[in-house]
Amino acid sequence: MFKRILPFLSWLPNYNRTTLYGDFIAGITLGIMLVPQGMAYAMIAGMPPIYGLYASLVPPVIYALLGTSRQLAVGPVAMDSLLIAAGIGAMNFTKTEEYIAAVIFLTMLIGMVQLLFGIIKMGSFVNFLSKPVINGFTSAAAILIGLGQLKHILGITLPQSGKVYVLLGSIFKNLNQVHLLTFGLGIVVILLILGLRKINKKLPGPLLIVVLGILGVVLFGLEGQGIEVVGKIPEGLPKFQLPVAQWDQIGKFLPIALTVALFGFMESISIAKSVEEKHPEYELDANQELRALGMSNILGSFFQSLEVSGSFSRTAINDEAGAKTGLSLVFSSLIIAAVLLFLTPLFHNLPTLALGGIIIVSVFGLIDIKYPVYLWKNRKDEFLLLIATFVMTLCIGLIEGILLGVLLSLLLLVYRISNPHIAILGRIKGTNYYKNINRFVEDVEIENDILVLRFDAQLYFGNKDYFKKQLYQFLKQRGKGVKYVVLNAEAINYIDSSATVMLERVILELKEKGIQFKIAGAIGPTRDILHQSGIIAVLGEENLFAQTFEAVDSCSKTLERSSIQKKVSLQTKKKSL
Structure with missing residues (x-):
């Protein structure tokens, strides 16, 4: 002292x-x-x-x-x-x-x-x-x-x-x-x-x-x-x-x-x-x-x-x-x-x-x-x-x-976090790695019916509209064949109340168009928000995954996840009584 x-x-x-x-x-x-x-x-x-x-x-x-x-x-x-x-x-x-x-x-x-x-x-x-x-x-x-x-x-x-x-x-x-x-x-x-x-x-x-x-x-x-x-x-x-x-x-x-x-x-x-x-x-x-x-x-x-x-x-x-x-x-x-x-x-x-x-x-x-x-x-x-x-x-x-x-x-700083980097991901041939398709042009495989994207920032009121606009723009570029959207959420460490409302609406709007929304790689604090805000009820627990390749594989076949896979994908803090 x-x-x-x-x-x-x-x-x-x-x-x-x-x-x-x-x-x-x-x-x-x-x-x-x-x-x-x-x-x-x-x-x-x-x-x-x-x-x-x-x-x-x-x-x-x-x-x-x-x-x-x-x-x-x-x-x-x-x-x-x-x-x-x-x-x-x-x-x-x-x-x-x-x-x-x-x-x-x-x-x-x-x-x-x-x-x-x-x-x-x-x-x-x-x-x-x-x-x-x-x-x-x-x-x-x-x-x-x-x-x-x-x-x-x-x-x-x-x-x-x-x-x-x-x-x-x-x-x-x-x-x-x-x-x-x-x-x-x-x-x-x-x-x-x-x-x-x-x-x-x-x-x-x-x-x-x-x-x-x-x-x-x-x-x-x-x-x-x-x-x-x-x-x-x-x-x-x-x-x-x-x-x-x-x-x-x-x-x-x-x-x-x-x-x-x-x-x-x-x-x-x-x-x-x-x-x-x-x-x-x-x-x-x-x-x-x-x-x-x-x-x-x-x-x-x-x-x-x-x-x-x-x-x-x-x-x-x-x-x-x-x-x-x-x-x-x-x-x-x-x-x-x-x-x-x-x-x-x-x-x-x-x-x-x-x-x-x-x-x-x-x-x-x-x-x-x-x-x-x-x-x-x-x-x-x-x-x-x-x-x-x-x-x-x-x-x-x-x-x-x-x-x-x-x-x-x-x-x-505000401009940067309001217009963060967004990447479209593709699977590296012969692996389970998903990387930016613009950086690995010759090495990636792209599924035409699956849009995989990574958002490199927290989701908050300042960039929620930017996220939605970019997502819909990517969907438009892909055409009408997209049936699944997989959001790699590894870089998202927080989602505020404004962004949760936006995310719910996006999930429901895509569902009406016949597009299933999935989230992969969400870290603990983000999973907590997904559960506390009620997004998980709209998304469905079956659409929350620990890794991107699991989410993509689930689009083409039904996956039987082990208990530890479910725990890692869905684990969240329990509210104290």
Whole structure:
């Protein structure tokens, strides 16, 4: 019980020097990486850079204690920060203090949503975010982030927006105001990061850029030449302080909180699952992950943190560096604490173009071209879903884009189950196998007076008319010689009340035309429904079979079924008195 609530108790008793060494090295590496990334991602959220360090301090420690993944690196991430910026930015706060207070209150609200979902065990809810929707949204968001950060590379002022045409319009409108030195140095920063990645991916490129940027400003007096710097950063650790309650505007905050909470959890659980495959010593618990992220965000908001979730790049580095437990996150937080206590004055001279370059290179790596190409070649419907989500996110807005993408994916799901696959079956020569006649054209035998079909979905109100229409169409194609219809029901796991009424009518209508209806291969739950709904009385027990070949053979000769054959064909749950 305690290990489920506090997962760190499962690895703490077996902790040893070897594990400590791996966690220590991984934690130091992670902490060093978090310094530039945390500051950069805070800027994406429209927050002062220091809040990215605050978000890298308390939440990782909370997750280390409560999370079930031992390698997931929790902290500020680009996508969530952009969602926050889009949501809070639309609320039009005029003062920086009000904006910061709103983001911190939103962080607490996001944590409360995640904690509630974890308590009521809604971890599987994330499955509603399909991969085409995620891919389309992520690629569009990466473009929006990159365009939004161009202001730091070009040295111009641009309005914050989540719409691509607004960003592009502003950029072209202000091209005549580009600060050439800033632009030149920005290009150098991007090329340096890409070059360092090619040399060795393990090199802390962002940190080196931060150091070089600070040295460049100090040694060459770049601030006096128009290069914008971060400026004064508060020293010391964040103080405990409850977020400023804004419950009067909960109607505006809640949709943003729900969107970020679910998207953040989706990011985290997908990353954690990919890492878990390499580590059979533990198992993920999706609901506990929700609770862990929820508590991380709630308690983090008490220390001026913005929202956190799992980071793919930092998790990969954490794992590769040798992290064995969540203690690596504690070590990374200690690095952040040391920076906050002793090194913040150094970041005064950090050029914002350095952070902008770090962000641009980081997010454009999130644009996936291979997956859309794969969908175009193999799944046109999912490709269209991806493109629709991509375009809506770019043009309508981030939150609207992902919500509409989820809605479209659900509509696609409804369409599929309302128009499922139906196959006409024939007997494979010399066997009792019945297979799709379109797949085994030369190998099947077709009885002209028997129509055998398989319906590959549950029967419900949404597809009952489709089933009836297809059945009658197949009968029309066969002609007037059909005397028997055999429904292979192996794939039908449920029949609702609307579909049972339809099925009864079909059986009776066919009987009036001299066509006998038979059902083969019905699984237990379906047999229960056939008996409970009264269909069996209309169908007749003699027309319910365990296997398709038995149903077909019964059309040409009277079969004497053994007691076990009858039991397998007709068995159903008995009603309790």
